[in-house]
Amino acid sequence: xxxxxDCIELTHGSGGLATDRLISDLFxxxxxxxxxARRNDGAVIDRVDGRIVVxxxxxxxxxxxxPGGDIGQLAVHGTVNDVAVMGAEPLSLTAGFIxxxxxxxxxxxxxxxxxxxxxxxxxxxVVAGDTKVxxxxxxxxxxxxxTGIGWLKDGIDLSCEQAxxxxxxxxxxxxxxxxxxxxxxxxGLDLGPELKSxxxxxxxxxxxxxEAVPGLKVMRDATRGGLAAVLHEIAxxxxxxxxxxxxxxxxxDAVKGAGELLGLDPFHVANxxxxxxxxxxxxxxxxxxxxxxDSRGSQAAIIGTVTDDADxxxxxxxxxxxxxxxxxxxxxxxxRIC
Amino acid sequence: MNGKIxxxxxxxxxxxxxxxxxxxxxxxxxxxxxxxxxxxxxTHAIARNGLADLLPDPVKLVHGPxxxxxxxxxxxxxxxxxxxxxxxxxxxxxxxxxxxPAGPGRSLTRARAEGADVRMxxxxxxxxxxxxxxxxxxxxxxxxxxxxxxxxxxxxxxRARAEGIKNFSVxxxxxxxxxxxxxxxxxxxxxxxxxLIGPGHVSCVIGADAFAGVARHYQRPIVISGFEPLDMLDTxxxxxxxxxxxxxxxxxxxxxxxxxxGNKQAQALMAEVFALRESFEWRGLGTVAASGxxxxxxxxxxxxxxxxxxxxxxxxxxxxxxxxxxxxxxKEPEDCVLFGKACTPEQPVGACMVSSEGACAAAYLFRRDAxxxxx
Numbered sequence: 280x281x282x283x284x285d286c287i288e289l290t291h292g293s294g295g296l297a298t299d300r301l302i303s304d305l306f307x308x309x310x311x312x313x314x315x316a317r318r319n320d321g322a323v324i325d326r327v328d329g330r331i332v333v334x335x336x337x338x339x340x341x342x343x344x345x346p347g348g349d350i351g352q353l354a355v356h357g358t359v360n361d362v363a364v365m366g367a368e369p370l371s372l373t374a375g376f377i378x379x380x381x382x383x384x385x386x387x388x389x390x391x392x393x394x395x396x397x398x399x400x401x402x403x404x405v406v407a408g409d410t411k412v413x414x415x416x417x418x419x420x421x422x423x424x425x426t427g428i429g430w431l432k433d434g435i436d437l438s439c440e441q442a443x444x445x446x447x448x449x450x451x452x453x454x455x456x457x458x459x460x461x462x463x464x465x466x467g468l469d470l471g472p473e474l475k476s477x478x479x480x481x482x483x484x485x486x487x488x489x490e491a492v493p494g495l496k497v498m499r500d501a502t503r504g505g506l507a508a509v510l511h512e513i514a515x516x517x518x519x520x521x522x523x524x525x526x527x528x529x530x531x532d533a534v535k536g537a538g539e540l541l542g543l544d545p546f547h548v549a550n551x552x553x554x555x556x557x558x559x560x561x562x563x564x565x566x567x568x569x570x571x572x573d574s575r576g577s578q579a580a581i582i583g584t585v586t587d588d589a590d591x592x593x594x595x596x597x598x599x600x601x602x603x604x605x606x607x608x609x610x611x612x613x614x615r616i617c
Numbered sequence: 618m619n620g621k622i623x624x625x626x627x628x629x630x631x632x633x634x635x636x637x638x639x640x641x642x643x644x645x646x647x648x649x650x651x652x653x654x655x656x657x658x659x660t661h662a663i664a665r666n667g668l669a670d671l672l673p674d675p676v677k678l679v680h681g682p683x684x685x686x687x688x689x690x691x692x693x694x695x696x697x698x699x700x701x702x703x704x705x706x707x708x709x710x711x712x713x714x715x716x717x718p719a720g721p722g723r724s725l726t727r728a729r730a731e732g733a734d735v736r737m738x739x740x741x742x743x744x745x746x747x748x749x750x751x752x753x754x755x756x757x758x759x760x761x762x763x764x765x766x767x768x769x770x771x772x773x774x775x776r777a778r779a780e781g782i783k784n785f786s787v788x789x790x791x792x793x794x795x796x797x798x799x800x801x802x803x804x805x806x807x808x809x810x811x812x813l814i815g816p817g818h819v820s821c822v823i824g825a826d827a828f829a830g831v832a833r834h835y836q837r838p839i840v841i842s843g844f845e846p847l848d849m850l851d852t853x854x855x856x857x858x859x860x861x862x863x864x865x866x867x868x869x870x871x872x873x874x875x876x877x878x879g880n881k882q883a884q885a886l887m888a889e890v891f892a893l894r895e896s897f898e899w900r901g902l903g904t905v906a907a908s909g910x911x912x913x914x915x916x917x918x919x920x921x922x923x924x925x926x927x928x929x930x931x932x933x934x935x936x937x938x939x940x941x942x943x944x945x946x947x948k949e950p951e952d953c954v955l956f957g958k959a960c961t962p963e964q965p966v967g968a969c970m971v972s973s974e975g976a977c978a979a980a981y982l983f984r985r986d987a988x989x990x991x992x
Binding site for chain 2: 526603
């Protein structure tokens with residue numbers, strides 16, 4: 280029996296024996312499912328009664344492990360959610376790994392096992408995959424790209440351009456948790472156990488919401504750019520404005536504190552387990568109840584309304600009764616000078 | 618830090634309502650209260666919280682020159698650009714500084730894209746660390762800011778000398794708050810300013826008493842404020858009361874952070890490491906005597922201007938850019954023909970649109986009425 284290598288070497292990606300061993304020992308074991316076990320070039324997905332939804336997402340996060348999660352589970356949740364917020368039921372995932380030469384095998388194992396656990400918990404298997412190793416310095420540890428496939432029941436048609444004046448805007452829980460956790464970790468700040476990523480699969484929640492709210496128009500996963508980016512995208516696509524009540528948007532005390540310390544707005548940073556929904560005002564209460572019925576949605580809230588606005592501005596009513604525009608996040612959020 | 622302290626303590630809407638009611642009650646509709654918030658941090662806090670909407674008509678907040686990125690003239694930035702072009706130089710500065718245009722299509726960010734070694738730092742300490750790690754390169758820190766950032770630069774220069782680090786230097790652009798305030802009040806537009814909101818962070822360093830001379834000479838109230846919404850409203854109320862009573866003088870409304878004397882240790886550091894320049898050019902205020910710092914003679918070895926024999930040249934402001942008038946409080950951002958059209962936060966022409974503390978950026982990002990007027 281040969282000793283396990285401690286580091287990933289270029290030979291692990293060459294397609295030879297080392298690749299084979301990595302795949303069997305690690306990936307097959309962690310993702311354990313019959314379709315993957317057949318080891319074909321592609322996976323076969325059973326016939327479904329509906330339309331197919333497909334989405335893909337590359338995951339590059341520093342640090343790879345952070346309070347509340349790691350890149351592995353993020354790669355599962357992110358793509359499951361992208362499919363789920365289309366109103367579809369996620370069926371399966373594929374995963375592509377780009378690993379930097381010299382990356383510690385123990386860390387890779389930890390990441391892949393975490394990914395396997397997340398995929399099993401979500402009930403969405405990783406049915407196909409690929410592994411490449413690149414020279415040291417050509418990647419940052421490990422990059423994971425996942426593609427998700429789901430099926431969409433007839434009658435569900437969610438899309439960004441469907442918001443209309445008078446509609447209600449909801450968010451499924453506190454915002455800013457993931458982004459501020461990552462940025463605090465990057466700055467080496469330990470801000471206590473309350474500050475952790477909200478990384479979670481939302482397909483149970485989206486199913487409940489689509490069933491409870493027949494008039495549902497838009498669902499969006501509020502990831503990069505946070506709540507602000509998603510609201511702007513919806514307003515832009517629909518040709519409308521919005522009026523959001525700042526005090527109605529749930530933000531945890533830990534996130535508020537971290538945001539102040541780093542000079543960052545919780546509305547502008549990423550979430551990994553929160554969605555924004557738009558529905559007709561008369562169905563807003565049903566939507567709120569459906570979100571709150573989910574364990575991930577206990578702090579869901581109606582945060583504002585869609586307005587008739589040719590400028591497509593998102594206005595915020597501050598807790599003091601004044602108004603300001605909600606800025607669109609630009610580039611990477613940077614802490615302020617002074 | 619727990620955000621609850623902020624939301625309950627300094628952002629409590631009920632307390633804000635009471636302060637707003639008091640301002641409405643006490644502001645006399647027969648006169649005007651033009652109050653300049655000197656500091657860009659205050660400009661940002663006012664816009665971010667929508668506070669201007671809450672004030673009665675006679676109370677008007679006017680933006681001041683207290684945005685370090687905004688007041689740096691293009692000529693100084695060009696000196697940094699020249700340094701960045703040199704093969705051996707790693708040029709470091711704060712993030713905002715890198716995006717400021719130094720002429721059409723020119724900025725430090727652009728220089729970096731074209732191959733210059735320009736790096737963003739959060740602190741001059743990071744630049745010093747870079748110098749230790751790259752002994753064969755010359756690391757220059759492009760230092761900007763009022764007395765808020767100046768002590769950190771001073772401390773790092775002192776440390777560099779103590780450690781005998783030969784490949785570190787500073788392109789010093791630190792500026793003097795009190796002198797700038799004087800220059801604003803001396804100008805034609807200064808006469809229209811009834812009172813001032815003093816900068817809270819600067820005052821933590823120089824002390825509230827540092828403004829006593831200005832308040833006395835120009836017979837204006839200066840109320841020093843913190844940066845939370847309740848701080849700002851409380852400060853406006855105090856300024857209105859003083860103006861009603863005809864009382865000039867300095868009032869410290871940020872007592873939880875500062876006293877009259879300020880931070881003696883920081884002041885001593887600055888006195889040791891810096892010397893006043895004969896004059897310094899400001900965007901908006903022109904050339905102002907004794908308004909900028911250079912490194913003192915004892916630290917001349919760390920002065921990038923002499924090490925690299927840099928010459929300052931006056932460079933004209935971009936055409937039609939109203940940054941100078943905005944920085945004096947003479948014009949509103951939306952009065953500029955470029956505002957929101959040729960000049961936006963993504964494609965800034967003037968520096969006031971770059972910095973998050975700039976008056977133009979605050980107006981563009983937060984104020985619907987400003988965006989409308991410019992449309």
